[in-house]
Amino acid sequence: MRSTTDPDLCAETPAAETPAAEQRSSVEVPTAEQSPTVSVEKAGAACGLGRSASYEAARRGDLPTIRFGRRIVVPTAALRRLLQLDGT
Numbered sequence: 001m002r003s004t005t006d007p008d009l010c011a012e013t014p015a016a017e018t019p020a021a022e023q024r025s026s027v028e029v030p031t032a033e034q035s036p037t038v039s040v041e042k043a044g045a046a047c048g049l050g051r052s053a054s055y056e057a058a059r060r061g062d063l064p065t066i067r068f069g070r071r072i073v074v075p076t077a078a079l080r081r082l083l084q085l086d087g088t
Helices: 040-046 051-060 077-084
Strands: 037-038 066-068 071-075
Touching: 037 040, 037 077, 040 051, 051 071, 066 077, 071 077
Parallel strands: none
Antiparallel strands: 037 071, 066 071
16 A cells, blocks of 8 residues: 555645646536536536545535535535636
């Protein structure tokens, strides 16, 4: 089993040196007018997360969410602010 400090795992450019625009996945995030909310999975994919990690981030509060009964969604405007897509 590899340790998280294994130098082979850290061989790529550190995230701090990579511009934020390059770190984001190629998933397109709609504007709030196009779609007021997106699924947790789609929001996570825009952040470069898989399905399980997306729901874990939502549970921790790292992804802003709204709950409608059992359904959890991410407000598009908040996601765009989080990813700095609106120039703010």
